[in-house]
Structure formats: C-alpha cells, structure tokens
Amino acid sequence: MSAPQPYLRKASPQKTKGNDRRPLPASLSRNAPLVPVDSAGGQALAAVIAILTFLAALCAGGAELVAASSAQWRSEIAREVTIQIRPNPKRAIDEDVARAVTLARQTPGVEQAQAFTKEESERLLEPWLGSGLDFKDLPVPRLIVIKLKEDARPDFGPLRQSLQKDVPGATLDDHALWVSRLSTMANTIIGTGIFLVTLVLVAAGLAVIFATRGAMAGNKEVVEVLHFVGANDDFIAREFQRRFFKLGLRGSAVGAGAALALTTVLGLVTRSWRASPAGDQIEALFGAFSISWTGYLVVVLIALLVALITGIVSRLTVRRFLNGNG
Amino acid sequence: MRAYYDEEFDGSAGVPSVHFENVGVRYGMGPEVLRDLTFSIEPHSFQFLTGPSGAGKTTLLRLILLSVKPTRGLISLFGEDVSRISKDELTGLRRRMGVVFQDFRLLDHLTTYENVALPLRVQGKDESSYRAEVVELLRWVGLGDRMHMLPPVLSGGEKQRAAIARALIVRPDLLLADEPTGNVDPSLARRLLRLFIELNRLGTSVVIATHDFSLMDQLNVRRLVLGDGRLHIDE
Numbered sequence: 001m002s003a004p005q006p007y008l009r010k011a012s013p014q015k016t017k018g019n020d021r022r023p024l025p026a027s028l029s030r031n032a033p034l035v036p037v038d039s040a041g042g043q044a045l046a047a048v049i050a051i052l053t054f055l056a057a058l059c060a061g062g063a064e065l066v067a068a069s070s071a072q073w074r075s076e077i078a079r080e081v082t083i084q085i086r087p088n089p090k091r092a093i094d095e096d097v098a099r100a101v102t103l104a105r106q107t108p109g110v111e112q113a114q115a116f117t118k119e120e121s122e123r124l125l126e127p128w129l130g131s132g133l134d135f136k137d138l139p140v141p142r143l144i145v146i147k148l149k150e151d152a153r154p155d156f157g158p159l160r161q162s163l164q165k166d167v168p169g170a171t172l173d174d175h176a177l178w179v180s181r182l183s184t185m186a187n188t189i190i191g192t193g194i195f196l197v198t199l200v201l202v203a204a205g206l207a208v209i210f211a212t213r214g215a216m217a218g219n220k221e222v223v224e225v226l227h228f229v230g231a232n233d234d235f236i237a238r239e240f241q242r243r244f245f246k247l248g249l250r251g252s253a254v255g256a257g258a259a260l261a262l263t264t265v266l267g268l269v270t271r272s273w274r275a276s277p278a279g280d281q282i283e284a285l286f287g288a289f290s291i292s293w294t295g296y297l298v299v300v301l302i303a304l305l306v307a308l309i310t311g312i313v314s315r316l317t318v319r320r321f322l323n324g325n326g
Numbered sequence: 327m328r329a330y331y332d333e334e335f336d337g338s339a340g341v342p343s344v345h346f347e348n349v350g351v352r353y354g355m356g357p358e359v360l361r362d363l364t365f366s367i368e369p370h371s372f373q374f375l376t377g378p379s380g381a382g383k384t385t386l387l388r389l390i391l392l393s394v395k396p397t398r399g400l401i402s403l404f405g406e407d408v409s410r411i412s413k414d415e416l417t418g419l420r421r422r423m424g425v426v427f428q429d430f431r432l433l434d435h436l437t438t439y440e441n442v443a444l445p446l447r448v449q450g451k452d453e454s455s456y457r458a459e460v461v462e463l464l465r466w467v468g469l470g471d472r473m474h475m476l477p478p479v480l481s482g483g484e485k486q487r488a489a490i491a492r493a494l495i496v497r498p499d500l501l502l503a504d505e506p507t508g509n510v511d512p513s514l515a516r517r518l519l520r521l522f523i524e525l526n527r528l529g530t531s532v533v534i535a536t537h538d539f540s541l542m543d544q545l546n547v548r549r550l551v552l553g554d555g556r557l558h559i560d561e
Contacts, residue, residue, distance in 0.1 A: 028439045028461070028473065029453050036435045225431045228391065229492065230421035231448035233413060 034226060034239045035219050042243075045211040046251035049204055053255025053306045056200040057299040061263055063193025064295040070186030077175045077182070081156065083144040086169045096167045097142050103162050104146050109154030112147040197302065204306050205313045208248070212240060212317040223322075233322045241315035248310025249303075256303035260296065341405035342366035343500045343531040344390055349399030351385060360385055361555045363399065367500070367533060372526045374542050375535040377552030383535040384428060386552065387502050390533075391425060392416060404499065421449065424493030424530075426503035430485045432477040432492075438484075439464065439473040442491045449496075456495075463491045466521075468514070482509040490518060500531045507541055515541060 083100050087093050097115045104113035116124070121142050122135045148154065156174055163170045216223065226236055344367040352358045360382045367373065375383050388394040389401065392408055401408050403419050411419070424445075432441045440447075442464060446456045464473050467487040477485055486509045493501060501522065507515035519541060526532045533550075536542065542549065549560040 027453055028457055029443065029447075030437070030440070032436055032440060034433070034436075034444075034447075221431070222433055224393075225433060226444075226448060227417075228393070228420060228425055228431070229445040229448055230417060230496070232417040235448055235450075 033243050035215065035222060035236070035243055041211060041214050041218070042247055045207060045244075046247050046254075048207045049248050049251030049306060049310060050255040050258070052200050052204045052207070053252040053303055054258050055255075056197045056204075056302050056306070057256050057259035058262070059193045059196040059200065060298045060302055061259060061295050063190045063197075064292070064298055066186055066189045066193070068292055068294075070182055070189075073182055074179050074186075078179050079148045079150070080175065081146040081148065082173045082175070083146065083163065084171050084173065085142045085144070085167060086171075087139040087141065088169045091169070093142060096170065097144065100144055100163060100167045100170055103159060103166065104144060107154055107156070107159045109149050109152035110146055111149045111152075114145050114147075116143045116145070118142065201306065201309060204248075205309050208244060208310045208313040209317050212244065212314040213321060215240070216318060216321050233319060236322065237315045237318040240318045241311045244314035245307055245311030249307035252303040252306040252310075255306075256299050259299055263295075341369070342402075343369050343371075343404055345400075345402045346389075347400040349389065349396045349401060351382075351389065351394060352397050358397070359555055360389075360552075360557075363557050365550065365557055365559060367531050369499070369531055370526065370529055371548065372523065372532045372545070373534075373548040373550055374545075375533055375550045375552065376537055376542065378537065381552040382555060383552055384504055386557075387425070387504055387533070387535055390500075390502060391423065392419065421445075421496065422499040424496060424498035424501045426486075426489050426493045426501075426506045428504040428508070430477070430489040432485055432488055434477050437474050437476055438469055438480065438488050441477065441488055442473075442495055444492060445496045460491075460495060463495055464488075467491050467518075483511070483514070486510060487514075487518075490521075494521070494525060497525070497528075498530055500533070501525060502533050502535075504535045505538075506534060507536065507538060512540070516544065519544060 083104060085093060085096050085100060088096075101113050101115050104110055118140070121140050124143075125135070125140065156172055160172050163172060223236055226239075344365075346363045346365050349363040350358045350361040363386070375386065377383055385394060389396060390403070392401075392403075404422060406415070406419065408416075408419070432438075433444070436444065439460060443453070443456060443460045446460075447453075461470070461473065464470055467490060469484060469487055469491065472480060472484055472488075477488065480488065486506065490503070490506055493503065503522070506522075507518055510518065515538075522532050522534065523545070534541075551558045551560060
C-alpha cells in the first residue's frame with residue numbers, strides 16, 4: 001500500500017518519536033487467540049477430555065478385542081462338527097463308528113473325519129472322573145470329530161438322515177447352538193461397548209457446554225469488544241471453536257495415548273504370563289491381548305471424534321449463548 | 327477499503343449518519359435517564375457532545391452503537407431504521423463506526439499492534455494487506471516502539487492512543503469518541519484533535535464526548551449539550 005493513511009500525513013505536524021522507516025518483518029501478529037480459554041478452566045477441561053477419551057478408547061478397544069476374538073471362536077467352532085455314538089449292547093460299536101466315518105467323509109465340504117478311539121474317549125473323561133479307573137463297565141460314548149473345509153457351509157440334512165438309518169444311536173452336533181450363544185454374547189459385549197463410548201462422548205459434549213458457557217461468561221468483555229469492532233456472531237463462534245478444538249485435541253491425544261500405552265503394557269504382561277495357567281485362561285478368552293490395526297484405528301478415530309465434538313459443541317453453545325443474549 | 331476522497335460527492339451524502347426521533351431511555355423501572363432526544367448527525371459533520379458527568383453522554387453513545395436499546399422513540403443509522411435490523415445488518419452498521427471508549431477496552435492478551443489491527447482481523451483481512459497501515463498509524467500516535475507490548479504495561483495515555491488508533495484504522499463513516507483526550511497532555515490532545523479534524527475532512531462524521539472546555543474552545547463546531555436527560559444543541 002503506497003499511501004496507507006493519507007490523513008496521517010496531513011495531520012502530522014512533526015516527526016514523531018519512533019517514526020523511522022525500518023523495513024517491517026513479515027508478520028507482526030503472533031496469531032494470538034482472540035478468546036483466551038487456556039485458563040485454569042481450560043486446563044481442567046483438557047484433563048476431563050483426556051480421562052473421558054481414555055475410558056472411551058478402552059471401551060472401544062475392549063469391544064474390538066471381543067469382536068475379533070469371538071469371530072475367531074465362531075469360525076473355529078463352526079468349522080468343527082461332532083458325531084456322538086452312544087454304545088448299544090446289541091450293536092458292534094466299532095463298526096458303527098467306521099460306518100459313520102465313511103458317511104461323514106462322503107458328505108461334500110468335509111475335509112477330515114477323525115474318530116476318537118475308545119482310549120481317547122475315555123481319556124476325555126479323566127478330568128472329571130480321575131485316572132486309574134476301569135471304564136469297561138461304563139457305556140462311554142464314542143466321538144467322531146469332523147473338520148470342514150474353509151468357508152464351507154455344508155447341508156447336514158442328508159448326513160443326519162443316513163446316520164439315523166444306518167447308525168442308530170448316533171447324533172450329529174453341528175455346534176449351531178454354541179455359535180449362536182457365542183454370537184449373542186459377543187454382540188452384547190460389543191453393543192455395551194458402543195453404548196459406553198456413546199455415553200462418554202455425550203459426557204464430553206456436556207463438559208464442553210459447561211466449559212464454553214464458563215469461558216463466555218469469563219470473556220464477556222472480550223466478546224463485547226469483538227462485537228463493537230465489527231465481529232459477527234459466526235466469527236466469535238469460530239474463534240471459540242478453534243480454541244476448544246485445539247484444547248480437545250490435546251486432551252483426547254493424551255487420553256488415547258494413555259489407552260494405547262496401557263494396552264501395550266497389558267500385552268507385554270500377558271505375554272510374560274503365557275506359560276502360566278492364568279495366562280492360558282486369559283489368552284483363551286481374549287486371544288493374545290493385543291488389539292489389531294482396526295483397534296488402533298478406532299482409538300485414533302475416537303480421539304479425533306472427541307476433539308471434533310469439543311469444537312462443534314463449543315461453536316453451537318456460543319451461537320446459542322449469543323442469540324440468547326441479544 | 328473505501329476511498330473517502332471520492333465519497334464527498336456521492337448520493338448518500340444527504341442521509342444523516344445518525345437520526346434520533348423522540349428517543350427515551352430508562353433502566354428498569356427507574357426514571358428516564360435520557361428523554362425526548364431528537365437530533366441528527368449529518369455526514370461529514372463534526373460535533374462535541376458535552377454535559378456534566380452523569381448527564382448520559384456515554385449512554386447516548388451506546389444508543390448510537392446499538393448496545394443499549396431505547397425504551398421509546400426511533401433511531402436510524404445511515405438511513406436504516408435500527409428497530410428491526412438483523413444481526414448481520416447490525417454487524418454491517420458497526421463496521422461503519424469507530425469507537426473510542428472512556429475505559430479504552432483494549433484486549434489485555436493482545437499486543438498493541440494486534441489490538442489496533444483487530445477491526446481488520448475480524449473482517450477476515452489478510453495481515454499483509456494492513457500491516458504497513460497499522461504500523462504507520464501506531465507510529466503516528468507515538469506508539470511505534472510500544473507495538474509489541476501488552477496493554478497492562480502501557481500508561482493511561484498510551485492505552486488511550488491505542489484505543490484511538492483502533493477506532494481510526496478502518497477509516498469509519500462515523501467516529502464516536504468518549505473522552506478521547508482525558509489522559510493525554512495538552513500538546514498530544516491538540517495533535518489528536520487535528521487527527522480527528524483531518525479524518526472528518528476526508529468524510530468521517532465525528533462525535534467527541536468531552537467535558538474539557540479547553541479542547542472544545544479550539545474548534546468552533548456544533549455542540550450537543552446534555553443536561554437533566556435532555557439535549558440542547560448549540561449550533
């Protein structure tokens with residue numbers, strides 16, 4: 001601008017102190033926020049957001065862990081079908097077993113059909129009845145374990161009918177009941193996880209509303225001056241949104257980072273337990289206690305979502321506040 | 327930025343910048359602090375608003391700024407009836423006004439430079455478009471070496487000059503100044519008055535609220551005198 005303030009030249013009678021013509025730096029503005037929300041209240045809000053994000057990330061990570069494990073359980077269980085043959089004194093059980101194995105192998109989609117020998121079947125009872133027992137007089141049923149081909153969903157109707165006809169006393173268990181129960185349980189846990197994450201997000205939103213209203217009341221004079229110098233409500237709301245988004249991002253990054261760190265530590269601890277019975281139990285339930293990439297992605301998304309909610313809720317709160325106060 | 331040099335001859339010159347018609351203000355259920363105000367502030371005009379302390383000078387300025395609503399009467403700014411304007415229109419009107427508050431109202435967390443540049447920043451202008459202008463104005467009001475300081479470390483006079491610079495930076499159509507020379511020495515007061523006069527010569531209507539007679543005596547212009555809640559005009 002060659003003559004920025006012509007009236008200054010005309011009104012200026014003398015050279016004023018500091019009226020030198022040094023070249024100006026590229027920017028004289030520190031880009032300071034127009035609404036100072038980095039007060040003690042702002043720090044408290046960042047802490048609340050960090051805690052809420054931590055809880056939300058744990059809920060989401062847990063739900064993702066259960067979802068992944070349950071999918072693994074279900075696919076393993078669904079790939080296995082069992083035929084149980086109860087002993088019948090009028091029939092030769094070994095023949096029945098051999099016949100059932102042949103029938104099973106003829107069924108399309110079956111990869112492998114393995115009959116448990118009498119000894120193997122008896123060994124299965126050892127955990128309940130103890131070792132060293134004579135099972136001769138006990139009518140121990142015999143089991144045939146059928147492994148299905150990957151992604152095969154064979155129709156067991158014909159096999160069931162042939163078994164009924166040729167091997168009386170044989171029952172086919174395709175584990176559908178277990179799969180459906182596992183599925184229900186996993187879905188309940190996932191649903192609860194999603195519900196908890198939603199609750200935590202709502203709580204974060206409410207905390208932001210209170211903090212924004214506090215910041216608006218604390219910065220009433222700043223808001224008034226901004227109005228007088230020509231700022232519209234949208235500009236002021238955007239300023240608040242920007243400040244609260246940054247605050248929210250800081251808090252949520254800390255919370256999500258803590259949740260990921262905790263998962264990593266738990267993963268390391270369970271790995272060191274792996275050889276122990278307790279570790280085996282945990283691993284049986286949760287797999288290797290390490291969340292997948294999807295899990296990490298969900299946690300990062302939650303952190304971003306919390307920051308976004310913080311910014312948007314503060315903007316809407318400011319708009320409402322300004323509309324309500326003329 | 328508007329070019330005032332050409333605007334002296336434009337068609338809007340006939341519409342008063344401010345027009346009050348039987349305006350009255352009361353706070354709560356109390357008596358009217360201002361009553362039956364009927365006056366106009368013409369474009370390119372210069373006037374002092376005076377009266378004893380507590381006469382309602384600041385309230386009258388706040389009425390013009392639309393931060394106080396009249397309890398009766400009609401106010402129009404730049405030809406627009408303000409009783410039914412939208413928030414966006416209100417912002418538009420405020421952008422045409424510059425205001426110097428008696429208590430300065432500088433933002434303590436912004437530097438002097440940032441405070442003065444604030445009206446341009448809130449309009450979404452890029453800093454490179456106004457940097458030189460802000461610095462020149464700051465130097466002119468003698469704050470060239472104070473531009474990076476925060477208001478709490480400025481003296482009363484420096485704050486006042488920063489507040490004046492903030493009001494002038496947008497070259498407003500209407501300048502409202504509440505005791506703009508209350509905290510400066512007589513020589514600087516004269517310089518600031520010259521600045522207001524020059525601004526007025528370039529097209530800005532100026533209203534200076536003051537009870538400093540030595541300042542008013544330097545200029546033979548219209549005086550709006552407030553007393554007992556009523557307005558008397560000395561042409």
